[in-house]
Amino acid sequence: MYNAKSLKAEEFISDEEIKETLAYADANRENFELIDSIIEKAREKKGLSHREASVLLACEDEEKIKQIYELAEQIKKDYYGNRIVLFAPLYLSNYCVNGCVYCPYHMKNKHIARKKLTQEDIVREVTALQDMGHKRLAIEAGEDSVNNPIEYILESIKTIYSIKHKNGAIRRVNVNIAATTVENYRKLKDAGIGTYILFQETYHKESYEKLHPTGPKHDYAYHTEAMDRAMEGGIDDVGLGVLFGLEMYRYEFAGLLMHAEHLEAVHGVGPHTISVPRVKHADDIDPAAFDNGISDDIFAKICALIRISVPYTGMIISTRESQTVRERVLPLGVSQISGASRTSVGGYAEPETPDEVTSAQFDVSDNRTLDEVVNWLMKLGYIPSFCTACYREGRTGDRFMALCKNMQILNCCHPNALMTLKEYLEDYASEETRRIGMALIDRELENIPNPKVKQKAYECIHDIEGGQRDFRF
Ligand code: SF4
Ligand code: SF4
Numbered sequence: 360m361y362n363a364k365s366l367k368a369e370e371f372i373s374d375e376e377i378k379e380t381l382a383y384a385d386a387n388r389e390n391f392e393l394i395d396s397i398i399e400k401a402r403e404k405k406g407l408s409h410r411e412a413s414v415l416l417a418c419e420d421e422e423k424i425k426q427i428y429e430l431a432e433q434i435k436k437d438y439y440g441n442r443i444v445l446f447a448p449l450y451l452s453n454y455c456v457n458g459c460v461y462c463p464y465h466m467k468n469k470h471i472a473r474k475k476l477t478q479e480d481i482v483r484e485v486t487a488l489q490d491m492g493h494k495r496l497a498i499e500a501g502e503d504s505v506n507n508p509i510e511y512i513l514e515s516i517k518t519i520y521s522i523k524h525k526n527g528a529i530r531r532v533n534v535n536i537a538a539t540t541v542e543n544y545r546k547l548k549d550a551g552i553g554t555y556i557l558f559q560e561t562y563h564k565e566s567y568e569k570l571h572p573t574g575p576k577h578d579y580a581y582h583t584e585a586m587d588r589a590m591e592g593g594i595d596d597v598g599l600g601v602l603f604g605l606e607m608y609r610y611e612f613a614g615l616l617m618h619a620e621h622l623e624a625v626h627g628v629g630p631h632t633i634s635v636p637r638v639k640h641a642d643d644i645d646p647a648a649f650d651n652g653i654s655d656d657i658f659a660k661i662c663a664l665i666r667i668s669v670p671y672t673g674m675i676i677s678t679r680e681s682q683t684v685r686e687r688v689l690p691l692g693v694s695q696i697s698g699a700s701r702t703s704v705g706g707y708a709e710p711e712t713p714d715e716v717t718s719a720q721f722d723v724s725d726n727r728t729l730d731e732v733v734n735w736l737m738k739l740g741y742i743p744s745f746c747t748a749c750y751r752e753g754r755t756g757d758r759f760m761a762l763c764k765n766m767q768i769l770n771c772c773h774p775n776a777l778m779t780l781k782e783y784l785e786d787y788a789s790e791e792t793r794r795i796g797m798a799l800i801d802r803e804l805e806n807i808p809n810p811k812v813k814q815k816a817y818e819c820i821h822d823i824e825g826g827q828r829d830f831r832f
Contacts, residue, residue, distance in 0.1 A: 364625055369564070380410050381613065443741045454503040462641070495533070534552045558600035566606045607651055644721075658684065679721060702720045
């Protein structure tokens with residue numbers, strides 16, 4: 360029985376409810392009266408239910424899709440403005456005891472290079488990341504209680520935060536590790552992490568069990584209920600995601616929104632972020648082996664619909680996607696992207712050569728440098744942001760959501776984007792990027808509506824030029 364408030368996976372992600380939702384969406388895919396009323400509701404910018412959003416996903420009318428895209432773009436501007444936050448993944452270890460059939464780190468893969476960073480390796484990696492200009496990382500590790508116990512993750516986080524190379528610093532570490540216990544989540548919270556990210560991969564229980572034939576991740580309920588345990592452990596910013604391509608995308612989309620509704624219903628705080636990865640080629644993995652791959656058009660539609668369904672949630676696109684695809688979905692609601700990512704273990708300090716046995720989790724489709732990505736974003740009219748202010752100012756969980764839902768977070772995001780971009784330009788940018796960035800900052804400072812904030816931002820930018828760092832609203 361479907362119950363958004365239940366703590367049981369099979370009740371808050373009810374298979375029956377998803378199937379009924381999909382049948383309802385099919386029955387109404389050309390019900391333009393209903394579709395118009397749902398789009399009207401979305402214009403209130405308070406979100407949509409999984410049923411409403413699923414009807415829009417089923418609708419194939421070009422005019423309606425155009426309206427959805429325009430609305431997604433507007434909502435993105437109203438909530439987040441034109442800033443795009445940048446981050447990089449940092450792979451700590453690819454030892455893993457699970458058998459996920461879509462990931463080359465699965466235990467049976469004997470030809471991938473298995474690596475685990477020592478604390479000294481981490482210093483090298485983070486120094487390289489700081490030298491690129493990164494301030495925000497997402498750490499990744501396979502599930503392996505012997506090679507990657509929680510103590511290793513905690514020690515690594517401590518090491519990462521401690522490294523201060525030149526003007527560099529990692530100011531926010533998000534964590535993407537396997538589902539774990541409340542006690543371990545509490546330890547992660549105490550270590551000062553930003554968001555805890557865990558992809559569901561698929562919400563379809565039967566497929567989930569087939570795709571995860573062995574290892575602790577096989578347990579659908581334990582995995583699906585992980586965010587509730589994370590919140591019980593005090594982590595109030597959690598990041599959801601499914602791996603599109605594994606199951607029918609309409610099923611996943613409904614499940615994803617139901618998960619968001621569940622978090623909101625039980626904890627009063629929806630997901631901080633939603634990621635939308637698609638299955639990509641990797642060592643041992645051929646995306647064609649999965650029947651449910653989605654086209655770029657469907658992918659764009661999903662992004663736009665997530666934006667209008669959960670306006671308060673950040674949306675992340677990684678370098679799994681090409682420059683072209685990223686460019687297409689940026690205006691549809693994406694708020695965060697990775698840049699210059701290496702998906703191999705130790706790949707920042709020592710990039711792998713083509714003839715080396717790889718340790719990478721997937722092939723990167725966007726191989727540009729961070730400077731190229733920053734430059735590109737600015738040319739597209741965005742402000743590249745290295746902001747990490749919220750959790751450092753205690754704006755997490757419901758405090759963050761209250762500001763975000765009132766569309767006030769923009770008052771912090773915008774000046775913080777300018778100040779952190781200024782730091783980037785001073786410390787790491789190429790000459791051309793610096794020139795474009797300085798002009799952009801001058802223009803955008805004038806767009807700060809509050810005179811006091813504008814004055815303060817001017818002063819901070821001036822002080823950054825004078826050598827000071829780390830200002831925030
Ligand atoms: S997806 Fe995660 S748990 Fe599964 S094999 Fe890869 S690293 Fe391990
Ligand atoms: S102010 Fe908060 S929400 Fe805005 S970019 Fe910075 S950390 Fe993100």
